[in-house]
Amino acid sequence: MMKIKKIAHYLCSKLNIEKGNLFIVERENKFYCEKMNDIYVLLDGKEEELSEILPPRDYKKMYGVVAFYIFCEDEMRDDVKKYFLDFFKENMDK
16 A cells, blocks of 8 residues: 555655645545444334444445545645656556
8 A cells, every 4th residue: 555655755756845845634534334233224124233234344444544635735736636646657556
């Protein structure tokens, strides 16, 4: 998986800017539920745990590491996007 520090270093070096002029902030994914066993639904007159009907996936493991926002000055936005996509293409297989 990609490390945020590595991405920040790459972008700063490509944009020729100092660290602190670009911020990468991890994002928490709240679209998954960790307490599926505590949720019950009434289905065909029978009470069942939601986790039995919709088996949960470990979304925290799948998405928690790579979800982030990149903040920069407005005039750098297009360059940041271009270099981030370059970084991603170069590091997809690593």
